Amino acid sequence: MAVIKWRNHHLEDIEIALLLEAMKARYGYDFSNYAHASLKRRLKQLRDYFDVPHLSHLIPSLLYDERVAQVIINNISVLASDFFRDPPVWRYLRDEILPRLATFPRINIWQAGCGRGQETYSLLILLHECGLLDKTRLVATDINVSAMDEARAGRWSARDLDRWRTSYLAAGGQGHFDDYFQREGDTVMMVEHLRQKVEFNQHNLVTDEVFMEAQFIVCRNVLIYFDDTLQERVLELFGRSLQRGGYLLLGRAENVLQSSLAGRCFQKIDAGCNVLRRTAEVAHAGVAHVEVAHAGGLHVGGQHV
Amino acid sequence: MPGGCMSGGSMYKLLAIGFSAGGMPLASGILAALPGDYPLAIAIVTHLPAGQDSVLAEMLDRVSSLPVAMVIDKTPIQPGHVYVAPPDYHLLVENRDRFALSIDAPVLSVRPSIDVLLETAAEAFEDSLIALTLSGANSDGACGMARAHELGAMTIALSPLKTDFRTLPDAVLAAVDVDYIADQDEIIALLCAAGECA
Numbered sequence: 001m002a003v004i005k006w007r008n009h010h011l012e013d014i015e016i017a018l019l020l021e022a023m024k025a026r027y028g029y030d031f032s033n034y035a036h037a038s039l040k041r042r043l044k045q046l047r048d049y050f051d052v053p054h055l056s057h058l059i060p061s062l063l064y065d066e067r068v069a070q071v072i073i074n075n076i077s078v079l080a081s082d083f084f085r086d087p088p089v090w091r092y093l094r095d096e097i098l099p100r101l102a103t104f105p106r107i108n109i110w111q112a113g114c115g116r117g118q119e120t121y122s123l124l125i126l127l128h129e130c131g132l133l134d135k136t137r138l139v140a141t142d143i144n145v146s147a148m149d150e151a152r153a154g155r156w157s158a159r160d161l162d163r164w165r166t167s168y169l170a171a172g173g174q175g176h177f178d179d180y181f182q183r184e185g186d187t188v189m190m191v192e193h194l195r196q197k198v199e200f201n202q203h204n205l206v207t208d209e210v211f212m213e214a215q216f217i218v219c220r221n222v223l224i225y226f227d228d229t230l231q232e233r234v235l236e237l238f239g240r241s242l243q244r245g246g247y248l249l250l251g252r253a254e255n256v257l258q259s260s261l262a263g264r265c266f267q268k269i270d271a272g273c274n275v276l277r278r279t280a281e282v283a284h285a286g287v288a289h290v291e292v293a294h295a296g297g298l299h300v301g302g303q304h305v
Numbered sequence: 306m307p308g309g310c311m312s313g314g315s316m317y318k319l320l321a322i323g324f325s326a327g328g329m330p331l332a333s334g335i336l337a338a339l340p341g342d343y344p345l346a347i348a349i350v351t352h353l354p355a356g357q358d359s360v361l362a363e364m365l366d367r368v369s370s371l372p373v374a375m376v377i378d379k380t381p382i383q384p385g386h387v388y389v390a391p392p393d394y395h396l397l398v399e400n401r402d403r404f405a406l407s408i409d410a411p412v413l414s415v416r417p418s419i420d421v422l423l424e425t426a427a428e429a430f431e432d433s434l435i436a437l438t439l440s441g442a443n444s445d446g447a448c449g450m451a452r453a454h455e456l457g458a459m460t461i462a463l464s465p466l467k468t469d470f471r472t473l474p475d476a477v478l479a480a481v482d483v484d485y486i487a488d489q490d491e492i493i494a495l496l497c498a499a500g501e502c503a
């Protein structure tokens with residue numbers, strides 16, 4: 001056999017594929033269609049965390065020890081979030097989208113990828129201030145059960161409160177942000193009446209099916225972690241869950257319209273804030289008004305990129 | 306220079322540039338000096354205060370004869386185009402064809418991180434990468450330069466003597482034996498030569 005010199009980072013790719021295969025076979029979690037570069041970075045941090053020389057050393061551990069698997073899942077599902085992240089988006093929701101949703105008799109909202117709930121409760125605060133809470137059902141889902149336990153408890157470190165308050169005000173918040181929390185030592189807890197207004201359910205966007213008809217789906221900064229194939233699947237799922245005329249909110253830097261078949265069921269209504277409207281027939285039929293908003297990059301200075 | 310030239314266009318495909326404090330005039334000068342038919346794709350990560358970061362692409366677009374765009378998730382990498390990270394997202398090179406974004410935790414308290422760009426660019430492009438760091442008041446970028454060097458990229462660091470913000474250049478030089486320590490004019494000459502390298 002000819003021995004070819006392999007660079008270590010190519011060997012790491014093999015280790016990652018094997019590790020993901022073990023996660024899938026043993027626990028049913030399939031991360032193989034996650035975007036590779038960021039996944040690889042996070043997995044390499046695990047190697048340091050567990051203090052093993054190579055990632056492949058984690059394979060026997062994860063197979064026999066569920067706690068190791070849970071650490072891997074926690075590490076793969078990036079939980080970064082904030083209250084009112086990107087204030088202009090929240091202002092746009094308040095001014096443009098909620099008034100349109102208010103015309104529906106009932107508002108079903110699915111928030112996918114809720115993590116520890118900062119975004120979920122931002123939505124509830126907004127709905128509350130717009131007087132829509134009573135006609136709304138909000139279901140928040142995530143792959144990560146332990147993060148959702150924290151979301152359900154509605155408790156976070158008080159450390160970030162100043163930053164969140166600033167975003168809330170920039171987003172056009174009309175009340176007193178601190179009134180939504182009870183302070184307990186160095187943590188803050190969401191007030192009871194908002195915590196009761198949301199259902200948290202585990203849902204894996206890779207494998208699980210549509211479970212509700214929604215008028216509004218919020219899924220920000222989740223699709224960036226997925227490759228084309230998985231993005232396509234998720235969009236198709238959203239297309240089937242959304243009532244015709246319903247809205248989909250994606251993250252500020254996400255782009256799904258450029259090539260995806262499923263993306264054709266959506267029409268961009270605000271390029272800056274990334275709100276799309278469900279237009280066409282069923283998602284997989286692939287008909288529809290396609291409005292390709294930014295193919296490949298944002299246009300700057302009139303030059304097409 | 307490392308690798309030398311190959312026929313049929315530059316062997317270098319991507320130029321990745323990182324800087325923070327004091328780097329904006331340097332980066333503008335460098336971009337302004339590159340010709341309109343420059344064959345490499347250029348990716349830029351910088352730390353700017355919130356507010357300024359969103360206009361970075363426009364500022365660079367004004368001085369450069371190359372088209373400048375802010376990256377959206379999975380933007381294709383095209384030769385002769387300049388890409389900047391969107392505010393508050395890490396910019397990664399997903400593979401030789403596409404960028405990717407993430408909101409993974411800040412690195413050395415910054416997002417976007419120069420290390421994240423350079424490390425992923427190095428893995429995807431290996432010896433067809435040019436990694437360049439300018440000035441900065443944070444050492445983010447040093448690990449990325451080390452990784453780029455290890456995987457065969459051409460590495461260029463601004464000379465610490467040419468800036469008031471030498472934390473970044475000092476950290477780079479402490480971390481890695483770069484190919485070139487250069488001032489702004491020398492950097493321009495190196496980049497032009499690498500582009501013509503045919």
Ligand SMILES: C[S@@+](CC[C@H](N)C(=O)[O-])C[C@H]1O[C@@H](n2cnc3c(N)ncnc32)[C@H](O)[C@@H]1O
Pocket residue numbers: 076077078079080081082085112113114115116119141142143144147203204205206219220221222225251408
């Ligand atoms: C970066 S956070 C985004 C949180 C929030 N949407 C925001 O933008 O502030 C990504 C979330 O997606 C979740 N996630 C990752 N993979 C998932 C999957 N396959 N199904 C459902 N949620 C997933 C993670 O657990 C994490 O909570």
